[in-house]
Amino acid sequence: MRKKTLVIGASLKPNRYSNIAIERLVSFQHEVVAYGLRAGTIAGISIDTQLKPYSAIDTVTLYLNPQRQVEYYDYIISLNPKRVIFNPGTENPDFYKLLKAANIESEVACTLVLLSTNQY
Numbered sequence: 001m002r003k004k005t006l007v008i009g010a011s012l013k014p015n016r017y018s019n020i021a022i023e024r025l026v027s028f029q030h031e032v033v034a035y036g037l038r039a040g041t042i043a044g045i046s047i048d049t050q051l052k053p054y055s056a057i058d059t060v061t062l063y064l065n066p067q068r069q070v071e072y073y074d075y076i077i078s079l080n081p082k083r084v085i086f087n088p089g090t091e092n093p094d095f096y097k098l099l100k101a102a103n104i105e106s107e108v109a110c111t112l113v114l115l116s117t118n119q120y
Contacts, residue, residue, distance in 0.1 A: 002030050003120065004056050006079070008072060009063030010036035010047045017087065018063035021111045028115055033057075051075050061085040061111045066092040077102045085111055 005025055011018045018034075019042055025032045026043040033054055036047040051072075057079045062069065069092055076084060077098065083105040086092060096106045114120040 003058035004031040005059045005061060006054060006057050007034040007061050010034035012038055012040040021061060024112060024115050054079060057081040059083050059085060062090045063087055064090060069095055073098055083107050085109055087111055
Protein backbone atom coordinates (compact mmCIF):
# COMPACT_ATOMS: atom_id res chain seq x y z
CA MET A 1 0.00 0.00 0.00
CA ARG A 2 1.43 3.35 -1.04
CA LYS A 3 1.56 5.96 1.69
CA LYS A 4 1.89 9.68 1.00
CA THR A 5 4.82 10.73 3.14
CA LEU A 6 6.12 14.13 4.18
CA VAL A 7 9.83 14.16 5.00
CA ILE A 8 10.64 17.06 7.34
CA GLY A 9 14.31 17.92 7.57
CA ALA A 10 15.16 16.93 4.00
CA SER A 11 18.81 17.44 3.12
CA LEU A 12 20.46 17.66 -0.29
CA LYS A 13 23.56 15.97 1.13
CA PRO A 14 23.55 12.39 -0.22
CA ASN A 15 25.02 10.93 2.98
CA ARG A 16 22.18 12.25 5.19
CA TYR A 17 19.52 9.79 6.26
CA SER A 18 16.71 12.12 5.16
CA ASN A 19 18.15 12.10 1.65
CA ILE A 20 18.50 8.32 1.63
CA ALA A 21 14.95 7.97 2.99
CA ILE A 22 13.54 10.06 0.13
CA GLU A 23 15.43 7.90 -2.39
CA ARG A 24 14.08 4.70 -0.78
CA LEU A 25 10.52 5.96 -0.41
CA VAL A 26 10.51 6.83 -4.11
CA SER A 27 11.99 3.46 -5.03
CA PHE A 28 9.19 1.78 -3.04
CA GLN A 29 6.73 3.92 -5.04
CA HIS A 30 5.39 5.96 -2.13
CA GLU A 31 4.22 9.46 -2.93
CA VAL A 32 6.73 11.83 -1.31
CA VAL A 33 6.73 15.52 -0.45
CA ALA A 34 9.66 17.09 1.34
CA TYR A 35 10.44 20.15 3.42
CA GLY A 36 13.95 21.41 4.12
CA LEU A 37 15.98 24.55 4.59
CA ARG A 38 17.45 24.49 1.06
CA ALA A 39 15.58 24.07 -2.20
CA GLY A 40 16.66 21.32 -4.53
CA THR A 41 15.66 17.96 -5.88
CA ILE A 42 16.21 14.41 -4.61
CA ALA A 43 15.09 11.46 -6.75
CA GLY A 44 12.79 13.77 -8.69
CA ILE A 45 11.21 15.18 -5.51
CA SER A 46 11.45 18.94 -5.03
CA ILE A 47 12.31 20.09 -1.54
CA ASP A 48 9.96 22.83 -0.43
CA THR A 49 11.42 25.58 1.72
CA GLN A 50 8.02 26.90 2.79
CA LEU A 51 5.45 24.94 4.73
CA LYS A 52 2.53 23.98 2.53
CA PRO A 53 -0.95 22.73 3.43
CA TYR A 54 -0.41 19.27 1.95
CA SER A 55 -3.48 17.07 1.83
CA ALA A 56 -3.90 13.34 2.46
CA ILE A 57 -0.60 12.89 4.30
CA ASP A 58 -0.42 9.38 5.72
CA THR A 59 3.00 9.64 7.36
CA VAL A 60 5.31 12.41 8.51
CA THR A 61 8.87 11.22 9.01
CA LEU A 62 11.07 13.53 11.08
CA TYR A 63 14.75 14.30 10.65
CA LEU A 64 14.92 17.21 13.10
CA ASN A 65 16.24 17.14 16.65
CA PRO A 66 13.61 17.65 19.39
CA GLN A 67 14.49 21.30 19.98
CA ARG A 68 13.98 22.13 16.29
CA GLN A 69 10.66 20.25 16.18
CA VAL A 70 8.86 22.66 18.52
CA GLU A 71 8.18 25.24 15.80
CA TYR A 72 6.53 22.53 13.66
CA TYR A 73 4.16 21.01 16.26
CA ASP A 74 1.05 22.92 15.18
CA TYR A 75 1.86 22.54 11.50
CA ILE A 76 2.29 18.76 11.69
CA ILE A 77 -0.85 18.33 13.78
CA SER A 78 -2.79 20.51 11.31
CA LEU A 79 -1.92 18.07 8.51
CA ASN A 80 -3.67 15.32 10.49
CA PRO A 81 -1.39 12.49 9.38
CA LYS A 82 -2.12 8.94 10.49
CA ARG A 83 1.34 8.71 12.05
CA VAL A 84 4.59 10.55 12.75
CA ILE A 85 7.82 8.56 12.63
CA PHE A 86 10.54 9.67 15.01
CA ASN A 87 13.79 8.49 13.45
CA PRO A 88 16.86 7.89 15.64
CA GLY A 89 17.90 11.14 17.31
CA THR A 90 14.47 12.73 16.95
CA GLU A 91 12.76 11.11 19.94
CA ASN A 92 10.51 13.63 21.69
CA PRO A 93 8.16 12.56 24.54
CA ASP A 94 6.60 16.05 24.73
CA PHE A 95 5.54 15.83 21.10
CA TYR A 96 4.26 12.23 21.54
CA LYS A 97 1.76 13.57 24.09
CA LEU A 98 0.51 16.30 21.76
CA LEU A 99 0.13 13.83 18.92
CA LYS A 100 -1.74 11.36 21.13
CA ALA A 101 -4.15 14.13 22.19
CA ALA A 102 -4.78 14.79 18.48
CA ASN A 103 -5.34 11.06 17.79
CA ILE A 104 -2.17 10.82 15.69
CA GLU A 105 0.05 7.77 16.14
CA SER A 106 3.70 8.33 17.00
CA GLU A 107 6.22 5.67 16.10
CA VAL A 108 9.81 5.61 17.31
CA ALA A 109 11.48 3.81 14.43
CA CYS A 110 13.80 4.17 11.49
CA THR A 111 12.09 4.81 8.17
CA LEU A 112 14.90 3.01 6.34
CA VAL A 113 14.54 -0.10 8.50
CA LEU A 114 10.75 -0.07 8.18
CA LEU A 115 11.07 0.08 4.39
CA SER A 116 13.73 -2.64 4.17
CA THR A 117 11.72 -5.02 6.37
CA ASN A 118 8.37 -4.37 4.63
CA GLN A 119 6.90 -2.83 7.79
CA TYR A 120 6.41 0.67 6.41
